[in-house]
Amino acid sequence: MVSTFPNAAATSDERLAHLRAEVALFMRDHVLSLVSHDLRSPLNAIHSWAYVLERKLDAADASSQRALAGIRSGVEQQVKLLEEAVDKTRAETKSLPLAREAFPVRAAIERALDDARRAITEARGTKVEVDSALDAERCDGDRERLAQAFWTMLVFAAEATMPGATISLATALDAGFWRIEVAFTPSFAVLADAELPHALEPFARTQAMLPREAGRIAWVLAIAQRVAAAHGGTFEQGATNDGEPTTLVLRIPLSAQ
Known part of the structure; x- marks a missing residue:
């Protein structure tokens, strides 16, 4: 596609x-x-x-x-x-063709942060703390698809986080992989609160609160998983329990596989 x-x-x-x-x-x-x-x-x-x-x-x-x-x-x-x-x-x-190019990893992160700000974080007063020493490092991949995966991770974290709270985005190189981790503390009351600004559908937010079988992810994060797989990488969602810190982790090889 x-x-x-x-x-x-x-x-x-x-x-x-x-x-x-x-x-x-x-x-x-x-x-x-x-x-x-x-x-x-x-x-x-x-x-x-x-x-x-x-x-x-x-x-x-x-x-x-x-x-x-x-x-x-x-x-x-x-x-x-x-x-x-x-x-x-x-x-x-079912198949996800990629428009590969060598691009600076920082550009994709900044694009996702800006899109997430306009979608929800600014309206919620959510702060995103970025921990990254990466600057000129480059990745051979689909920049737009990766930015979209990052955006979904950030938006999901913001959706589940109390207004005015802080979520963290850490990015680093790890044995030839580009690792992106989003950490946050979910609140089921916030996910279910229809009065708050939202970027995701009610059905997606409701399903994200349900128990998951081992190895499975919330349905709304499917695109992050598919983008990771198409690049030869991995995506993992930590346990999502009300009031307990959790993470979303994407690992992408810097060079094509």
Whole structure:
């Protein structure tokens, strides 16, 4: 999928609308991917048990054979639905082509900080403390996609943080990787407060407060995960518990892989 970002002449509102739309698009496809994966496991089990039952039941028993045929037919219909309605729908973001170029890492961070300021941090009075000694270091990657991933991390942290509080952004080089860490203390009351300024959809904020299985992320952070994977890097979300400090960590190789 090739993303066309608003150019320099575009208004800030257009750019922020585009950023929000991209976050929603990748969140949708992340959910569809989970649905596809999580439904196939029980369907495969049902299909396997149908064969076990077939060997146990009397082949001359018409009622039993009709029941087995119904089970198999139901499984096949569900698999077809997954392939046609789910897998095809998320095909648009299944691969993520990158517009690679060598760019100064500082430029992407500054772009994300500015976009986050206009989207939410300024309205919330949220302070972003930047800890970085990086200056002229360069990365071979898609600058706009990476800036978008950083923006999503910052906006999510700001969404979950009390107004006027401070979140931290630390960036450094780590064994050939560019490491970006956003640290904050989430408040579920703030995420749920409709009266506060928000940049993310209510559904995304609500889902972010739900318990997660090990290794899984909040759906709204899907684009950060996909951008990291496309660059040969990683994205990790720490445990999100009400009132407890947590982190979002993105690691990107400085050179193409």
